[in-house]
Amino acid sequence: MTHYDAIVLGAGAAGMMAAIEAGRRGRQVLLVDHANSPGEKIRISGGGRCNFTNTNATVETARERFLSQNPRFALSALSRYTPADFIKLVDRHTIAHHEKTLGQLFCDGSALEIINMLMTELKRARVTVALSTSLEAVEKTEDGFAVRLSSGRVTCERLVIATGGKSIPKMGATGLGYKIAEQFGLAVTQTRPALVPLTFEPGALEKLKPMAGISTDAVVGHGRTRFEEALLFTHRGLSGPAILQISSYWREGDAIVVDLLPGGDAMDLLREARAKTPRLAIQTVLAQHLPKRLAQMLGDELDLPGMVGDFSDKKLEKVATFIKGWTLKPVGSEGYRTAEVTLGGIDTRELDAKTFETRKVPGLYFIGEVVDVTGWLGGYNFQWAWASGWAAGQAI
Numbered sequence: 001m002t003h004y005d006a007i008v009l010g011a012g013a014a015g016m017m018a019a020i021e022a023g024r025r026g027r028q029v030l031l032v033d034h035a036n037s038p039g040e041k042i043r044i045s046g047g048g049r050c051n052f053t054n055t056n057a058t059v060e061t062a063r064e065r066f067l068s069q070n071p072r073f074a075l076s077a078l079s080r081y082t083p084a085d086f087i088k089l090v091d092r093h094t095i096a097h098h099e100k101t102l103g104q105l106f107c108d109g110s111a112l113e114i115i116n117m118l119m120t121e122l123k124r125a126r127v128t129v130a131l132s133t134s135l136e137a138v139e140k141t142e143d144g145f146a147v148r149l150s151s152g153r154v155t156c157e158r159l160v161i162a163t164g165g166k167s168i169p170k171m172g173a174t175g176l177g178y179k180i181a182e183q184f185g186l187a188v189t190q191t192r193p194a195l196v197p198l199t200f201e202p203g204a205l206e207k208l209k210p211m212a213g214i215s216t217d218a219v220v221g222h223g224r225t226r227f228e229e230a231l232l233f234t235h236r237g238l239s240g241p242a243i244l245q246i247s248s249y250w251r252e253g254d255a256i257v258v259d260l261l262p263g264g265d266a267m268d269l270l271r272e273a274r275a276k277t278p279r280l281a282i283q284t285v286l287a288q289h290l291p292k293r294l295a296q297m298l299g300d301e302l303d304l305p306g307m308v309g310d311f312s313d314k315k316l317e318k319v320a321t322f323i324k325g326w327t328l329k330p331v332g333s334e335g336y337r338t339a340e341v342t343l344g345g346i347d348t349r350e351l352d353a354k355t356f357e358t359r360k361v362p363g364l365y366f367i368g369e370v371v372d373v374t375g376w377l378g379g380y381n382f383q384w385a386w387a388s389g390w391a392a393g394q395a396i
């Protein structure tokens with residue numbers, strides 16, 4: 001039976017980083033994945049260009065931008081492996097990249113460059129990579145773990161679980177990490193799809209559907225949380241970065257509030273329209289500031305016939321309040337089928353924030369998305385994967 005210092009289960013972003021770091025330290029590492037190629041989510045991320053980090057994923061912003069039952073948990077790893085560290089690695093491999101918006105860094109070329117970089121580093125670190133290999137059983141032994149893989153039995157001192165969350169089962173997400181946690185009596189916080197489009201009941205959807213394909217800048221809010229980014233109408237409901245972001249905060253039964261004129265004073269615009277173009281209908285006035293089909297739908301909803309020149313201040317205020325605070329009640333989300341990430345996961349109280357080792361089972365580690373730490377959209381989740389992987393890689 002082959003013995004390894006460490007086995008890392010899951011060759012995604014977190015698992016590859018942990019294996020590279022441990023291998024560099026001279027540890028004998030086996031990296032296992034049931035998929036036939038590593039980093040499948042890296043490949044499809046960022047529309048094929050991989051938004052591999054965010055320059056704002058720092059300790060200063062972490063408590064706001066990484067969601068967890070314990071918002072302090074992520075700080076140690078994020079402070080020890082920063083976006084600058086990953087950018088250095090990317091630069092060493094001469095991968096051209098650019099900032100798209102809001103600190104989001106993307107490859108100029110393809111996400112495959114990031115996967116190739118990690119594969120090169122795995123090779124340099126002499127990590128053994130076993131693809132198309134699944135885990136059948138794991139048990140604790142006196143000095144480590146006995147692991148039954150589809151290719152045979154192996155043993156190790158340290159076992160790292162980096163199997164990701166439940167999102168996109170079609171791409172290999174299995175929820176295995178949660179099952180292993182359960183096997184060892186570790187707590188898992190409630191999980192739910194996040195960074196996911198929101199859906200609506202049939203009546204509301206009928207009104208939204210004709211706008212499918214329209215994208216507009218908006219501020220989307222839930223409680224005190226607000227995101228100013230693009231909002232996209234789809235055949236199933238609402239999507240786009242602003243909606244994906246708010247979906248991590250939204251809960252069933254809650255409403256979301258959409259400001260369709262971000263930064264603009266709606267009353268000023270409407271008064272100006274009343275003075276300068278008094279003969280226009282309200283739909284036509286709104287169409288000067290919003291996509292035409294959206295303006296039409298909002299005008300129909302407002303049901304204020306006549307010319308804007310005849311509108312009282314009170315009527316204008318009704319319009320202004322509506323477009324600055326359009327309130328919608330989603331019924332659900334598209335679920336794990338399209339969610340970018342899973343909110344919740346291994347309860348951080350089970351883990352050492354520096355090493356990611358479980359307190360109850362010495363030698364067992366959890367890193368990446370399977371842990372109850374979920375970042376904002378825009379490179380935060382990969383930065384968490386790199387940072388938690390790096391931290392475990394120093395410890396195993």
Ligand code: FDA
Nearest residue numbers: 010012013014034045046051163164172368369379381382
């Ligand atoms: P990840 O899911 O990457 O890896 C887990 C690995 O474990 C997989 O290789 C899987 O095959 C393997 N595995 C699972 N079960 C197994 C089993 N039973 N046996 C063996 N192996 C098993 N984030 C970001 O920061 N920027 C971005 O641009 C994007 N874009 C994006 C697009 C889309 C469509 C999705 C779905 C997600 C993103 N994300 C993202 C999120 C990002 O992909 C995610 O946070 C990281 O991939 C998480 O890394 P992990 O290594 O933790 O899990």
